[in-house]
Amino acid sequence: MRAWRENPAAARWWHLVTVLVIAVSLIAQLVLVIQGTNVLVEDGEEAPSTAMRVVNFFSFFTVQSNILLGAGAAVLAANPRADGRRFRVLRIAGLIGISVTGVVYVTLLRGLVDLHGVAQLTNLGFHYLSPLLGVIGWLLFGPWPRFSPRVLVISLAWPVAWLVYTLIRGEIVDWHPYPFIDVGDLGYGRTLLNSAGVTVLLLGVGWLFATGDRRLGDRAGSDDVSRTR
Structure with a gap:
């Protein structure tokens, strides 16, 4: 572990590949x-407008998690020992989000759609490669320590805001990004129960x-102390 941590060139390359x-x-x-x-347009279904499709795309938790992880990795590619309050929140938010993305996809969403070609490759990047690169990169290169309880609490404001936004927008446009929070099909009782389960997962991963x-x-x-003796 020490050898990896003390290799800034390897850290930069790892984070750059992640980006x-x-x-x-x-x-x-x-x-x-x-x-x-x-996959946002089902077979036989009339496609919404281009603007609506783009907004839908950026409304996915998966997409937002990848963006946050990528932003943190970009900072670390420039400076593997980066620090600062905003960076700390960005870093742990990206790590929590991408980890939950990977877990939820593998356990609940995998196999719901039949992907081919470029869509299959982007799915691999979003749900498999970026979670692995993000978590393994953190384990190998850190930087640590960076995450206080206060930073953790602040970082969780994003998924809570995402959920509120998703439910409100879903009522307006009749579209939900994931079947387990589709109020139209499940009703509010089951949707809120599922949301509570995801919240517990977020808290557990954050912890x-x-x-x-x-x-x-x-x-x-x-390790640093032992080398100075």
Whole structure:
């Protein structure tokens, strides 16, 4: 672990690859969205306007999680030891979001749509590669410690705001990004229950990152102290 942590060149390359995977996936999928040949338009269903499709695309938790993770990785590609209050919130929000994205997709959403070609590749980038790159990159390179309880609480404001936005917008445009929060099909009771389950998952994942951040930071500090003796 120490050898990886002390290799800023390797850290920069890892974070840069993370940014590139996310950027390519976002751009490629956005092109499909604009063309109307994507999973947002079901077979036999009339496609909404281009503007509506684009807004729908950026309303996915998956897309927002990838953007946050990519933004944090871009900062770290420039400075692997980056710090600051805003960076800390951005970093843990991206890590929590992308981890929940991967878990929810694999356990609940995988197999709901039949993907081919470019859409299959972007799906691989969004739901498999970016979660693995994000979490493994954090384990190998940190930086830690960065996540206090206050930072964790602030970072959770984003998924809460996303959920409120999704439910309100869903009522207006009759569209929900995921079947487990589709009020039209499930009703508010089941939707809120599912939302509570996702909230528990977010809290659990956040606690894991905060705990791991503290322990990895303590270990890194112990290594630094031992080398000065």
